[in-house]
Amino acid sequence: MKTIFARHTIALALVISFVMAGNAALGQSSSMSTQSIDGFAAQEAARERRFEEQFRAVPKPASAREHLRRLTAEPHVAGSQEDYATAVYVRDQLRAYGVRAEMEEYQVLLPLPKTPSVVEMVAPRRERLKVQEEIVAEDSTSSSRKIVPLFNGYSASGDVTAPLVYVNYGLPEDYEALKKLGVDARGKIVIARYGNSFRGVKAKVAEQNGAIGILIYSDPADDGYVQGDVYPKGPWRPASSAQRGSVQYLFQYPGDPLTPGTPSIKGAPRIKMEEVTSIPHIPVQPISYGDARVLLQQLGGAVRPKGFQGGLPFAYHTGGGANDVRVHLRTDMDYQVRTIWDVIGRIDGALEKDSWVLMGNHRDAWTFGAVDPNSGTAALLEAARGFGQLLKSGWTPRRSIVLCSWDAEEYGLIGSTEWAEQHADELQQKAVAYLNVDVAVSGANFGASSVPSLWKLIRGAARDVRDPKTGKSVYQAWQDRSRDAQPEADLTNAASGASARITEARIGALGSGSDYTPFLQHLGVPSIDMGFSGDYGVYHSAYDSFHWMEKFGDPTFEYHAAMAQLWGTIALRLAMASGLPFDYTDYATQIREYLTETERTAGRRKLGDSFDAKALSTAVNEFAEEAARIDKRRRELILEFDKATPQQGNANMIQTPERLRRINDALVAVERALIDSRGLRGRAWYTHQIYAPGFYTGYAAQPLPDLRQAIEDRNAPNAREAAARITEAIRRATDALRKARE
Numbered sequence: 001m002k003t004i005f006a007r008h009t010i011a012l013a014l015v016i017s018f019v020m021a022g023n024a025a026l027g028q029s030s031s032m033s034t035q036s037i038d039g040f041a042a043q044e045a046a047r048e049r050r051f052e053e054q055f056r057a058v059p060k061p062a063s064a065r066e067h068l069r070r071l072t073a074e075p076h077v078a079g080s081q082e083d084y085a086t087a088v089y090v091r092d093q094l095r096a097y098g099v100r101a102e103m104e105e106y107q108v109l110l111p112l113p114k115t116p117s118v119v120e121m122v123a124p125r126r127e128r129l130k131v132q133e134e135i136v137a138e139d140s141t142s143s144s145r146k147i148v149p150l151f152n153g154y155s156a157s158g159d160v161t162a163p164l165v166y167v168n169y170g171l172p173e174d175y176e177a178l179k180k181l182g183v184d185a186r187g188k189i190v191i192a193r194y195g196n197s198f199r200g201v202k203a204k205v206a207e208q209n210g211a212i213g214i215l216i217y218s219d220p221a222d223d224g225y226v227q228g229d230v231y232p233k234g235p236w237r238p239a240s241s242a243q244r245g246s247v248q249y250l251f252q253y254p255g256d257p258l259t260p261g262t263p264s265i266k267g268a269p270r271i272k273m274e275e276v277t278s279i280p281h282i283p284v285q286p287i288s289y290g291d292a293r294v295l296l297q298q299l300g301g302a303v304r305p306k307g308f309q310g311g312l313p314f315a316y317h318t319g320g321g322a323n324d325v326r327v328h329l330r331t332d333m334d335y336q337v338r339t340i341w342d343v344i345g346r347i348d349g350a351l352e353k354d355s356w357v358l359m360g361n362h363r364d365a366w367t368f369g370a371v372d373p374n375s376g377t378a379a380l381l382e383a384a385r386g387f388g389q390l391l392k393s394g395w396t397p398r399r400s401i402v403l404c405s406w407d408a409e410e411y412g413l414i415g416s417t418e419w420a421e422q423h424a425d426e427l428q429q430k431a432v433a434y435l436n437v438d439v440a441v442s443g444a445n446f447g448a449s450s451v452p453s454l455w456k457l458i459r460g461a462a463r464d465v466r467d468p469k470t471g472k473s474v475y476q477a478w479q480d481r482s483r484d485a486q487p488e489a490d491l492t493n494a495a496s497g498a499s500a501r502i503t504e505a506r507i508g509a510l511g512s513g514s515d516y517t518p519f520l521q522h523l524g525v526p527s528i529d530m531g532f533s534g535d536y537g538v539y540h541s542a543y544d545s546f547h548w549m550e551k552f553g554d555p556t557f558e559y560h561a562a563m564a565q566l567w568g569t570i571a572l573r574l575a576m577a578s579g580l581p582f583d584y585t586d587y588a589t590q591i592r593e594y595l596t597e598t599e600r601t602a603g604r605r606k607l608g609d610s611f612d613a614k615a616l617s618t619a620v621n622e623f624a625e626e627a628a629r630i631d632k633r634r635r636e637l638i639l640e641f642d643k644a645t646p647q648q649g650n651a652n653m654i655q656t657p658e659r660l661r662r663i664n665d666a667l668v669a670v671e672r673a674l675i676d677s678r679g680l681r682g683r684a685w686y687t688h689q690i691y692a693p694g695f696y697t698g699y700a701a702q703p704l705p706d707l708r709q710a711i712e713d714r715n716a717p718n719a720r721e722a723a724a725r726i727t728e729a730i731r732r733a734t735d736a737l738r739k740a741r742e
């Protein structure tokens with residue numbers, strides 16, 4: 001699973017600052033830097049650079065290609081024999097590289113279609129839709145009989161016939177717009193287009209509005225011919241293709257629906273199906289635009305309410321009239337508790353074995369998963385091969401590195417959530433950071449989301465990895481692209497005579513839609529998610545195949561190798577630094593921005609007085625002060641550490657002095673302090689007070705989640721309570737930093 005919005009949001013994702021015209025020095029340092037590395041004393045840094053260079057020489061396009069070929073030979077949906085075979089492959093590869101690796105099993109609720117779903121128009125005429133992806137002759141795997149039929153994970157079984165209503169993206173405001181036009185979704189089957197929210201949100205909102213079934217289709221404006229040539233001529237979605245995917249309410253809680261908050265190991269207590277709050281009760285079915293066209297062009301009723309028009313070549317109507325289109329929808333799901341397999345590899349740290357740097361990627365796919373997620377699996381294996389080479393040369397990391405290959409992510413982050421729940425106590429004690437890669441490569445454009453404390457680490461590592469296409473650093477290519485994407489109008493500001501330049505490409509906020517969620521938002525582990533993206537229209541379809549990757553995504557497989565280099569470099573810096581490179585000044589600045597935006601929204605809604613913004617703002621300021629203090633102290637101690645180092649350039653690591661170690665512990669404890677075990681309102685599994693997925697976005701983050709939600713709901717008492725809890729959390733974070741003071 002993975003959002004596909006990056007391409008559409010780039011223009012919004014720019015950090016713009018005004019600098020005097022002509023001052024273009026920023027970001028123009030040489031692409032392959034040789035300077036210091038944050039967190040390392042000078043001599044340590046020199047040694048680290050040698051290790052890193054040795055490491056980065058290992059990942060190779062040819063072997064990444066071979067991993068991908070093996071992993072995508074057959075469809076491998078979670079819980080299948082083919083999925084198990086990929087787990088064995090990953091485990092055995094890790095072992096071959098000298099990394100200890102084991103499988104960990106869970107028993108979780110996974111539905112599969114018992115029979116292919118039926119969608120037919122019954123009025124004004126009868127026509128059965130195909131609901132099947134066509135075989136593409138040049139893509140040999142597209143004819144596999146093992147490809148699962150088009151379905152949405154956790155759809156209910158059902159057999160319904162009703163009038164059809166087009167609900168645009170299926171968000172609350174779309175239903176509001178329809179109500180104003182006198183169109184009611186109650187008792188109807190609705191059809192929504194993909195985009196603008198996680199599909200589980202569309203299912204939930206449809207159910208809340210009284211719909212008895214929902215079709216979700218891929219509009220050609222989103223990832224079809226409106227974007228460009230369709231597969232196999234181009235990388236975009238052809239007419240028969242639809243997007244599978246889970247409709248679990250992961251914004252409520254992810255993981256196995258039957259074991260919220262606890263691991264679904266053998267014999268674990270399970271709740272009853274009637275008690276499950278994370279899945280829909282109505283049939284939900286994905287269809288192609290080829291099929292959707294048949295229904296949509298027949299619809300009567302109001303013509304294209306504002307924002308409702310999509311990319312099919314006719315005016316969109318809402319439907320819902322007395323003599324309008326009627327649809328029959330039948331879904332037949334086989335709900336069973338099935339076994340899934342995580343693979344966990346471990347490289348023990350030499351000096352701080354109980355500090356873990358985690359790298360994770362899911363392995364299960366709806367079909368072949370060449371992009372989503374096995375480009376990431378290939379990168380994980382190449383990074384592991386790099387660590388293996390270092391191990392053979394006598395290297396050991398200071399801290400432990402844990403390599404995780406998750407299962408059943410597609411159904412709802414299940415393998416990672418169950419593992420994180422099982423090892424919650426240990427993770428809270430030991431986890432330094434969690435580095436996620438889901439889609440490693442669908443193109444050449446680097447992007448990342450993370451907690452603000454790790455922004456500088458990501459940028460620094462990206463400076464030391466070569467971008468295959470441009471030959472510049474990944475960092476430079478990323479900055480150049482952001483600058484190019486900046487609208488022309490922003491470039492000059494006539495009034496001040498200054499020109500607006502992007503000083504840094506923005507690193508996004510973590511919402512949900514991949515496996516970092518249990519680590520960051522349930523346990524408070526600092527997290528990163530990243531990858532290279534591009535023109536990718538075959539998401540969750542039968543054409544997310546090796547052939548697609550070779551033809552469009554990464555024909556030379558150089559970006560797979562680049563991802564392994566970058567991911568591994570970040571992991572190595574966290575695993576080797578004597579003083580952890582976490583920057584809480586950036587975190588404080590980001591929280592302050594969120595607060596300013598929130599106050600503005602609250603003001604507009606006449607809720608400005610509903611919460612204590614002053615206390616919150618004071619807490620952020622104190623946090624910022626303490627963050628600056630600890631960073632200064634951290635740098636001083638690293639320098640001292642350098643002086644203390646014997647001048648013989650030996651290869652042995654030096655024990656971190658006690659004072660620096662206390663600082664490291666404090667830096668890791670900050671993120672933990674931002675969780676509140678009482679949980680967010682109405683969704684206790686989510687405990688992080690700054691980051692959570694939005695109720696009505698599902699993928700996108702809603703920073704300061706409970707406060708924002710209360711303001712959206714115009715609920716003053718809730719806003720007061722939410723602000724108080726956030727204030728407490730920030731104060732706890734400040735206290736965590738203070739603990740490191742001598």
Ligand SMILES: [Zn+2]
Pocket residue numbers: 001002362372373409438439
């Ligand atoms: Zn994925």
